[in-house]
Amino acid sequence: MTASLGDVAHLGHVELLTPDLDASVGFFTDFLGLTVSGHSNGSVYLRTWDDYEHHSLVVTAHTTSGVRRTALRVSSEEALQRRVKEIKNAGREGTWVEDEPGIGRLYVTTDPDGHELALYWETEWYQAPDELKPALKNQPQAKPNRGVGVRRLDHVNFLASDVAANGDFLRQVLGARPTEQIRLDSGRIAGQWLTFSNKSYDVVYTEDRTGSNGRLHHIAFASDTREDILRAADLAIDTGVFIETGPHKHAIQQTFFLYVYEPGGNRVELCNPLTRLVLAPDWPLITWTEEERKKGQAWGLKTIESFHTHGTPPVQA
Structure with a gap:
């Protein structure tokens, strides 16, 4: 039975691991324009200017790169208890x-692939210090005067050994709704995009060709406009940030994109999906075929090979 949409409100924050903490923090603050909101035991907490919570991202020093925790805020304390009950009923430990x-309290569990997921309700609304207070009272923080100035954490894309099983878990246990997917000629689902709200997607699962578990494809931050992404590309070449692919437009979800690597090795997407919402309560799942995906992105750019091979943490060949 599929859980009802709405118990999980939105993607809260993601924790990235990095072997070079200072350089990674510099990337997120100087290039992307995030603000440091705290430090604790080898972790730095950062936030986008339009996020209402304490942090959007946690960057933690580690021996390698990758993702540790992905936190999802629920819509109420009752919703939290319902989802915890369903997680236990599904046989997942937490x-x-x-x-x-x-x-406040987080209930920490894992998806079938081993990615750490945490559900929470209690949160502290961000209060900007005087130097970061906005002119408009319905905005949590003034826009940054440095870097790209990304607006919010948009989505996370996990690599998974079994895309369908992980998608089913999010759908049946957490109440996500799949909006688009890729089905190979063999029938195997190679990618699936899921949403918890009226956004077109919050979480993506992409097939890990190495057969590994628990790895990251990328995290994504949304910009105000497409022009911000074009400016980001110029800033990247001026500051030595590695551009993997783009700017361009995806066929799936029609997201305007730029992919870069942060110094720790994690892939980061800058995206502009803000104009595309899924408002229909009976939205049909869009399925792309293997042949259709061979055509590349929306305007004909072929998908770069590293998009299928690079993930974090790296896997030995």
């Missing part, structure tokens, strides 16, 4: 923790 600033 535990309660309270280990992040500005966040």
